[in-house]
Amino acid sequence: MKLNIRRPRRNRKNAVIRNLVQENFVSVNDLIYPLFVSSEVKDKQEISSMPGIYRFSKDALLFEVEECLKLGLSAFALFPHISENLKNNEASESWNDKGLYLSTISLLKKNFPEAFIITDVAMDPYSNYGHDGVVKDNEILNDETLEILGKMALAQAQIGANMVAPSDMMDGRVGYIRKILDENGFTNVSIMAYTAKYASGFYGPFRDALDSAPKFGDKKTYQMNPANSREALIELELDTLEGADIVMVKPALSYLDIIHLFRQNSNLPVAAYNVSGEYAMVKAAGQKNWIDEKRVRDEILLSIKRAGADIILTYFAKEWAKDNVLK
Ligand code: PBG
Numbered sequence: 001m002k003l004n005i006r007r008p009r010r011n012r013k014n015a016v017i018r019n020l021v022q023e024n025f026v027s028v029n030d031l032i033y034p035l036f037v038s039s040e041v042k043d044k045q046e047i048s049s050m051p052g053i054y055r056f057s058k059d060a061l062l063f064e065v066e067e068c069l070k071l072g073l074s075a076f077a078l079f080p081h082i083s084e085n086l087k088n089n090e091a092s093e094s095w096n097d098k099g100l101y102l103s104t105i106s107l108l109k110k111n112f113p114e115a116f117i118i119t120d121v122a123m124d125p126y127s128n129y130g131h132d133g134v135v136k137d138n139e140i141l142n143d144e145t146l147e148i149l150g151k152m153a154l155a156q157a158q159i160g161a162n163m164v165a166p167s168d169m170m171d172g173r174v175g176y177i178r179k180i181l182d183e184n185g186f187t188n189v190s191i192m193a194y195t196a197k198y199a200s201g202f203y204g205p206f207r208d209a210l211d212s213a214p215k216f217g218d219k220k221t222y223q224m225n226p227a228n229s230r231e232a233l234i235e236l237e238l239d240t241l242e243g244a245d246i247v248m249v250k251p252a253l254s255y256l257d258i259i260h261l262f263r264q265n266s267n268l269p270v271a272a273y274n275v276s277g278e279y280a281m282v283k284a285a286g287q288k289n290w291i292d293e294k295r296v297r298d299e300i301l302l303s304i305k306r307a308g309a310d311i312i313l314t315y316f317a318k319e320w321a322k323d324n325v326l327k
Helices: 007-012 013-022 060-068 100-111 143-159 171-183 201-210 230-241 254-264 278-285 291-305 317-324
Strands: 029-037 044-047 050-056 074-081 116-123 133-136 139-141 163-168 190-197 245-249 268-275 310-314
Touching: 007 013, 029 060, 029 100, 029 254, 029 317, 044 190, 044 201, 050 060, 050 201, 050 278, 060 116, 060 201, 060 317, 074 100, 074 268, 100 116, 133 291, 139 190, 143 163, 143 171, 143 310, 163 171, 171 190, 171 230, 190 230, 190 254, 230 245, 230 254, 245 254, 254 268, 254 291, 268 291, 278 291, 291 310, 310 317
Parallel strands: 029 050, 029 074, 029 310, 074 116, 116 163, 163 190, 190 245, 245 268, 268 310
Antiparallel strands: 044 050, 133 139
């Protein structure tokens, strides 16, 4: 008989020892649940490319948030789906405090002060071009966009947002927003920066949800090239200097190496966005019984934690909480 001194299987021999040596965990406290509010639906409407995810009317959203809070989910990233006729090149609907988005935030905070509301700072849901910046002669203008993002973030802070999350990838926006918030007394409103946001095919279902696909061209002049990782460190350095409280990598799964890179190169909390296309793939294969959906879901969330993320934005948050919290 061959004698092996080292036998790693000893630490796997039953559930107790496996649990004792487990290195990484997903907790409901790590999760942010993205939610879509729409002026165009009564009650709620399922997004066909995202089974189990809905556009909610303002009122229906209250019930959804209440249910999530009971499951232990407390952080929500809210996105607006607005009518096409309100969209323009200034995204003016984004600072209309009677408009859908801001009035929803105010209603949510009034009903559930304990809910942590993360707002989206980007023009695309409000842009007639479906771009994250002001368009002129088919170009996306940077500094003109900053002014709009500043107005948008301030309006969100004024109505009660706990944290603003610029998802646009314009240069300098974190510092610009930080300055405006501070000058207006909102030193307590945090910024979660979409720091390394890649020009990705995985955003398709999200754009279905918001009807926000670009009307011309693509987002490659502002979102990052999927081939690059050193460039992510430049973005990390800038967002850190500009005052980001949390830095994000997006998408998550094809970018686990970037999450790991952030973890090694920053002491800031790292968030990862497990995006719509990543969710849709699991759901589609699950519906066909090609994979064990829940097992794959849990493995994916764990892999994002293992790569180094502290926080995961995921459409799986509610079902994960249902399966894991109330046991
Ligand atoms: C744009 C934005 C996108 C997502 C969040 N904010 C997509 C895009 O850049 O077109 C995608 C999220 C997802 O796919 O789940 N500001």
